Amino acid sequence: xxxxxxxxxxxxxxxxxxxxxxxxxxxxxxxxxxxxxxxxxxxxxxxxxxxxxxxxxxxxxxxxxxxxxxxxxxxxxxxxxxxxxxxxxxxxxxxxxxxxxxxxxxxxxxxxxxxxxxxxxxxxxxxxxxxxxxxxxxxxxxxxxxxxxxxxxxxxxxxxxxxxxxxxxxxxxxxxxxxxxxxxxxxxxxxxxxxxxxxxxxxxxxxxxxxxxxx
Amino acid sequence: xxxxxxxxxxxxxxxxxxxxxxxxxxxxxxxxxxxxxxxxxxxxxxxxxxxxxxxxxxxxxxxxxxxxxxxxxxxxxxxxxxxxxxxxxxxxxxxxxxxxxxxxxxxxxxxxxxxxxxxxxxxxxxxxxxxxxxxxxxxxxxxxxxxxxxxxxxxxxxxxxxxxxxxxxxxxxxxxxxxxxxxxxxxxxxxxxxxxxxxxxxxxxxxxxxxxxxx
DNA sequence: CACTTGTCCTGTCATGCCGTCAGCTTACCG
DNA sequence: CGGTAAGCTGACGGCATGACAGGACAAGTG
Numbered sequence: 001x002x003x004x005x006x007x008x009x010x011x012x013x014x015x016x017x018x019x020x021x022x023x024x025x026x027x028x029x030x031x032x033x034x035x036x037x038x039x040x041x042x043x044x045x046x047x048x049x050x051x052x053x054x055x056x057x058x059x060x061x062x063x064x065x066x067x068x069x070x071x072x073x074x075x076x077x078x079x080x081x082x083x084x085x086x087x088x089x090x091x092x093x094x095x096x097x098x099x100x101x102x103x104x105x106x107x108x109x110x111x112x113x114x115x116x117x118x119x120x121x122x123x124x125x126x127x128x129x130x131x132x133x134x135x136x137x138x139x140x141x142x143x144x145x146x147x148x149x150x151x152x153x154x155x156x157x158x159x160x161x162x163x164x165x166x167x168x169x170x171x172x173x174x175x176x177x178x179x180x181x182x183x184x185x186x187x188x189x190x191x192x193x194x195x196x197x198x199x200x201x202x203x204x205x206x207x208x209x210x211x212x213x214x215x
Numbered sequence: 216x217x218x219x220x221x222x223x224x225x226x227x228x229x230x231x232x233x234x235x236x237x238x239x240x241x242x243x244x245x246x247x248x249x250x251x252x253x254x255x256x257x258x259x260x261x262x263x264x265x266x267x268x269x270x271x272x273x274x275x276x277x278x279x280x281x282x283x284x285x286x287x288x289x290x291x292x293x294x295x296x297x298x299x300x301x302x303x304x305x306x307x308x309x310x311x312x313x314x315x316x317x318x319x320x321x322x323x324x325x326x327x328x329x330x331x332x333x334x335x336x337x338x339x340x341x342x343x344x345x346x347x348x349x350x351x352x353x354x355x356x357x358x359x360x361x362x363x364x365x366x367x368x369x370x371x372x373x374x375x376x377x378x379x380x381x382x383x384x385x386x387x388x389x390x391x392x393x394x395x396x397x398x399x400x401x402x403x404x405x406x407x408x409x410x411x412x413x414x415x416x417x418x419x420x421x422x423x424x425x426x427x428x429x430x
Numbered sequence: 431c432a433c434t435t436g437t438c439c440t441g442t443c444a445t446g447c448c449g450t451c452a453g454c455t456t457a458c459c460g
Numbered sequence: 461c462g463g464t465a466a467g468c469t470g471a472c473g474g475c476a477t478g479a480c481a482g483g484a485c486a487a488g489t490g
Contacts, residue, residue, distance in 0.1 A: 125396045167414035175390035181340045199382035206421040
């Protein structure tokens with residue numbers, strides 16, 4: 001699946017090369033967590049990795065290219081989010097638990113990768129295809145599962161016909177992502193994180209089933 | 216309220232000065248719509264405005280500073296979003312209409328200012344206080360009105376006690392903002408914009424009232 | 431052990447943007 | 461008309477970018 005790792009000028013990277021390449025990615029990742037995207041410079045990343053800017057350019061066309069790489073690695077991990085919904089029930093009490101666990105897992109994932117996800121979000125919003133395809137890849141697992149759940153309830157007549165499962169699922173996922181990105185905003189707004197989660201779970205439950213949860 | 220407009224080195228700006236200042240802001244705004252935030256350079260903005268980089272630095276400390284200025288002007292306009300909710304009813308049929316109009320108005324506002332709002336969102340997510348205070352200022356009108364609506368229904372016993380109005384309102388607003396930013400994502404996902412709106416309105420209605428709308 | 435081969439890294443360079451300052455031009459006012 | 465403050469810019473040192481050629485290094489070969 002993953003073709004050989006190659007340098008910009010076409011050589012195949014060996015053990016040592018892949019190591020420095022990865023180190024550069026790690027340092028870039030760290031850099032993104034501590035300073036604004038706009039101010040992340042190749043030279044800083046290189047210095048942090050104990051190497052030179054020229055080395056960076058051997059492995060990546062630019063900062064954006066490297067970010068895409070990191071995001072791609074993360075997307076693989078993001079596929080694991082499916083487990084939050086695989087085989088879960090959306091009926092009765094267990095639906096409430098499913099909602100809670102989804103919110104929990106999703107927020108945790110986003111918090112863990114917030115720095116890189118910010119950049120992906122920006123790129124996607126700016127209309128860069130590479131970024132929004134990546135964003136879809138990351139969110140697909142959750143999105144599809146949610147849409148399936150809605151569609152299934154709809155087939156059983158428990159959800160109105162005129163609901164569009166994909167639209168509702170997408171909106172809910174977008175909500176979770178946005179809230180995760182701006183948790184600090186909520187805090188300075190008088191909403192504690194502990195209070196936030198159940199309310200998000202409530203909205204998810206309402207969105208999927210159309211009913212209030214039975215707790 | 217608004218103190219005199221001043222240059223970076225303390226002079227007060229006259230008519231001509233304010234004009235070039237505004238021209239720089241307009242050009243920056245345009246620039247942000249057409250190229251990624253990371254690639255917007257002072258020199259390009261200056262060139263587009265038919266002036267020199269030095270002039271830019273006379274009025275703004277850096278690109279970020281100028282963006283804050285633009286966003287501030289927009290925040291004033293954002294206060295007008297309150298009208299989407301002022302004096303509206305959240306009972307019966309009119310609740311459904313209120314939801315629809317809120318979604319419509321909000322998406323329109325976001326679409327109109329998407330370039331600058333992307334940057335504000337990024338700044339806020341990165342934890343920059345100036346940006347997330349600004350973001351709150353923009354969203355406050357809608358957010359407060361929504362929270363009030365929920366609190367009111369709660370007081371009447373129509374919404375569960377354990378719902379946190381501020382949390383629900385914040386999450387719904389975040390959802391609308393996120394969906395507006397990533398509409399293209401939805402399209403390439405098989406959801407048309409026309410289908411999207413009613414589903415968003417549905418989620419808003421569910422979130423505020425806890426019930427399905429009566430149409 | 432020399433020799434070869436291909437990977438890996440860096441010194442160096444031209445280019446271009448950043449951010450500042452001194453100094454010039456323009457407008458206003460008595 | 462002269463004084464004063466606003467308004468603008470050329471020019472400059474400093475730094476990041478991105479490309480290249482060449483040197484260091486590891487591994488295999490005879």
